[in-house]
Amino acid sequence: MEKRVLEQLVEADDAATDLIVLRKGELPAWLGGQPDSVRRWVEQTGFKAEPGTVCLLPGEGGALAGALAGLPDEDDPWAFAHFAPKLPVRTFRLAASLPAIQADRAATAWALAAYAFDRYKGRKANDLPRLVWPETADRARVTREVEAIALVRDLINTPASNMGPAELASAADALAARFGAKCRVIVGDGLEVENYPAIFAVGRAAAQNRRPRLIDLRWGDEMAPKLTLVGKGVCFDTGGLDLKPSSNMKLMKKDMGGAAHVLGLASMIMAAGLRLRLRVLIPAVENSVSGEAMRPLDVLATRKGLTVEVGNTDAEGRLILCDALAEASSEKPALLIDMATLTGAARSALGTDLPALFCNDDGLAAQILEQGEAEGEPLWRLPLHKPYRRMIDSKVADLTNATDSPHAGAITAALFLQEFVGPQIPWAHLDIMAWNGAARPGRPEGGEALALRALFATIAQRVGG
Template sequence: MPKCFIDSTPKALPVHTVREDAYGAWLDGQSDGVKAWLASTGFKGKGGQTALLPGDGATGAIGAVYVIGGNDDRGGAWAWASLQTGLPGGEYQIVSELSADDAHDAALGFALASYRYERYQTQTDDGNGPDNGTDNGGANMPVLVWPQGADRDGVRGAYGATKLVRDLINTPASDLGPAELAKAAEELAHASGASFKGVVGVDLIREDFPAVYAVGRGAEDSRAPRLIEFTWGREDAPRVTLVGKGVTFDTGGLDLKPASAMKLMKKDMGGAAHALGLASMVMVAGLDVRLRVIIAAVENSVSGAAMRPQDVIATRKGLSVEIGNTDAEGRVILADALALASEDNPEIIVDFATLTGAARSALGTDLPALFCNDDGWAEAILNAGLKTADPLWRMPLYQPYKKQIKSKIADLRNDTDTPYGGAITAALFLQAFVGKDIAWAHIDLMGWTLAAMAGKPDGGEAMSMRALFAALTDRYAS
């Protein structure tokens, strides 16, 4: 957790919450001095605004804080995130009565807004070095007394997982290649008592992960491709498997991306980060599942060893794939990972991937696309997304489009001849590697915030993770 919460303190300034639709009535009941102060500071009582009221005139200190809520379309924790950004350094306590849900959201929103990624900064805006690595916690930052009724363990779990996702995505590829991604997974596994396994380099061929090797073989030995796996939980519990796309940098391969498209490609391992983040939440909460995490980690590089357009590669499932475009590599490595995930016939497989620009064109950058072969499981995920203010939008697995990924010389191709429906055809490609009768959800997400907003700094971002955790909790809570 960031150093943004305390248990109690007599020095804490009171924070009052007022809904925007009740602001007029509240203002009518204030003194002429308060009304004049608010008018002179330009305060309009709009959602997300914070009013700092003066206290004893002799000291010049803040006397009270009023926060206007109820006007953030994102809802949930995001509706409270502006509280942290609107306060100067000091200690604060919400004194308004909150429901348990609001107390949880207030604490989580405050924590999420406290996140900073400062690993490479030698100086902050005030000229001083960062206080706490990649977390806020400096002396000039606000801290909040834990809101009464907040689920502290739940907040810690959600924040910790979100921080893990953000930190991994924000780390540049110079410091996060396949080996470093594997190390992060291994550290998480060992901290939770999970059993860890890694298959590296040419051993991928020996252990039948030919597609992962084909994509990653163009990188240097120090960035050799690998298959990362760990398992946790009792053997006879319901089996849940999480799969993540771990392309730690994507040049596009020989079909090289333009520079503008390559700028954000350190985030192309965002699916793997989400699989690890969700796994962290599941293990911290102790859900009664047999959890398996599988990550295909590669760097899609340009070299004489890189795969070429029109190569035909093998896969673990036995299907052959013609490479139409080396920049459609994510689905290729996921083919082996999903085939492995299906072999022990789990109840549920969820894969996360920063897979297609087509999904972003359809839904924008903030709304992940959900593809699912099970209507009941899809509905549970969507409802959980609304409940947690972590929404997804379901897209169709439209079977007539399967002909677009049929190769003339192999079983499948990894691209199509049309610019339309790319998120759907990518999902259909993945579906070919999922075992029959397994409830499977594929989440095509951005993993990045382009423009900062309350609680979400620009950079790496967890999307759909809290929704999936809530759906799994509803299904498997003991």
């Protein structure tokens, strides 16, 4: 998928057709400088430079002389994704240069407009027009962003039959090989031997070829500041013995979306060559139903030594993350970030597009939010409200993984994770949807990458300089 979308951006071509992008208020001045025939044509087509609209300009002998395209007044990173499906299949070039950041966004959106997950289709997606690389675009930046987003989407969109714990580990291993990183995978009973009991308990009910794993990728200068990324890798979630209804289970191939995100973010970091010591930890499991499944009110051990009562087997994501966060904290990284499709409560509060951000460091939170706005990837911070900590107390263990209260589910989940993060470690937890419920230009229905550019910019500023 990655190669195909990047092929939408091409080298300069003298035969390319001019694409003239205009905001609505700029159209009258442009028309004032054109011949009467062009003005009449544009007026008769009804083109008003509304955002996302195009107008083909006829030339001599019926040839295509150029095309107009309407831009919104406000910045929209996806503006150029509207144009490609509406233009004929040929090569276009921007008639005027754009500021660097707009050029980057134009190239990224144009490329991603061609993204389609068609692995299982005999008939592939239709070709789309190509764009000559904008002259002011940062090609390296655009390439790593497009590749990362396509990787995240591909991993999430792949059905669980072909994206189990073993396949997720293979994807991590392939990424490591590409960038000269090291990747170690602890499988099945090895998790018990190496003291990852919660990951093992969640994943032990799966079939033998889908045994649980801990994926551990390392890259970079060992003497550089440490960044650790942790991603939830539940490759399919039935809910366990607290079985989900079919309507809630249908999309659960996406429950490894956090793992996909940290692999995408890792690919951006390694491609950019940031000076840091990167570690990626992904607990990869399938939450299945069998005689080996964990039961409600079982008490589980964890890597940190805390015990957890299973209030609900469908709150398994925080159980596998707690072991990974405990291991991440053992190295005292300069920055720790986890990403997870963790709670429906976060989606109820913020919808599908807006990741919930929890953070134990106000400066770090402000930086992520600022970069989110700058990159067109907004997030919303929710509190680690200490008085709610009592809601995850258990009568028989140190903690419970699910409260009986219907309230504050995203917050109590984050508070549970915080118990396994070492003191004084700057930590951010992103509760994400990782899925588009409806198609939009450049963002088809299906798996979606959220906040990658915002996090990359934060990391580059904070630990990767």
